[in-house]
Amino acid sequence: MSSIVLATSAEDSRAVEAVVAHHTEMNGTLGLLVEALVQAVESGTATTGAHRRLVDWTRTDLLPHALAEEAAMYPHAHRDEHARLLVDAMIAEHGVIGKLVDALDRATSPVRAAAHARALQVLFETHMTKENEQILPLLALSSDVSLAGVLDGMHELLGGHSHGEGGEAAAGGEPGGACGCGGGAGGCGGASEGATAAAMDDAPAEPAGHSCGCGGHDDAGNLPVLDARAVPHAIRHATIFGALEGVAPGAGMVLLAPHDPLPLLAQVDARWPGTFTVDYLERGPETWALAFTR
Structure with missing residues (x-):
């Protein structure tokens, strides 16, 4: 909230x-x-x-x-x-x-x-x-x-x-709230939105099980886009989780983020293990664009 x-x-x-x-x-x-x-x-x-x-x-x-x-x-x-x-x-x-x-x-x-x-x-x-x-x-x-x-x-x-x-109400990715992930600290990162965002710039490595390409995604121009930069900070991750929930098998979406969202990717991997392939389309400095394919 x-x-x-x-x-x-x-x-x-x-x-x-x-x-x-x-x-x-x-x-x-x-x-x-x-x-x-x-x-x-x-x-x-x-x-x-x-x-x-x-x-x-x-x-x-x-x-x-x-x-x-x-x-x-x-x-x-x-x-x-x-x-x-x-x-x-x-x-x-x-x-x-x-x-x-x-x-x-x-x-x-x-x-x-x-x-x-x-x-x-x-x-x-x-x-x-x-x-x-x-x-x-x-x-x-x-x-x-x-x-x-x-x-x-x-x-x-x-x-x-x-x-x-x-204990999900206390440990979920949204402050104090259960977010529907069914995973407690493992499902939503176990940290508040503010702490997660603060860690975005200095997260050292990509999460295990996460796949990243270097040259973009061939079908990215046909994917729906979620511009997370326009989403209020406190509800950003929950909005992204909801959007990913709506991605059908074989389909995808493009996420526009104000930071390299490595903690978010770790949360996605924990919540949907092995479900999404992620390709970086743009790597800053103002915008990070990532294509998620289910």
Whole structure:
């Protein structure tokens, strides 16, 4: 998270951070899937695969997440008279998200599919911001509800595990939060985002199991691009993890980074052992460009 969240207990604070980390990863996955579809439309290549992957992800991940929020979090927030109208509006936005997914699924032309996809991406990002900055802090500060208890075991809200399993809330790559990697310190690097970024410039060697080319990637011009330089520092790694989660087997993405991201590559190797081949397309001094192929 990029801001301090006050809570009635350490457990609730960690629960907030876990949900925010999962939101960030979801946003990264959605952004990559949308970018892959838009890029296919722009280049005039086949869009069927990118279109179907996006629709499938929204139905298996995004919509179940929205329903889980309505079932677990929203009823508690709705009891607060100051938040009641906000919660009603958030539920209405879930309805709009569902309609956009249906429209995306039914789209008969690539251009219309891309238009619905971009609208869905923008709406989800603004919706996520309101949840992170208003709904979650409200619940964390409430003395009438334990947010940690409400979210305990909620797969759809925490990305596959609860905030307390295996100590991941304390050891994950995002500060204090579980990021859905299932690996604790090994899965997400075991360090805060700030410590990881600080180590980028003086990391001595590339991680084991990581493959780097020297001349670039032949298909890099056709890969969707994630410009991590534009992502806020505190959520950068979670966004990248989410984007990589959206890369289909045989496909890839290009990452633009402000540093040589060796610690990030070590985290990727730990989280997806042997899954990604990485080729450097550009090595500074302002930008490092890397092609990830699954």
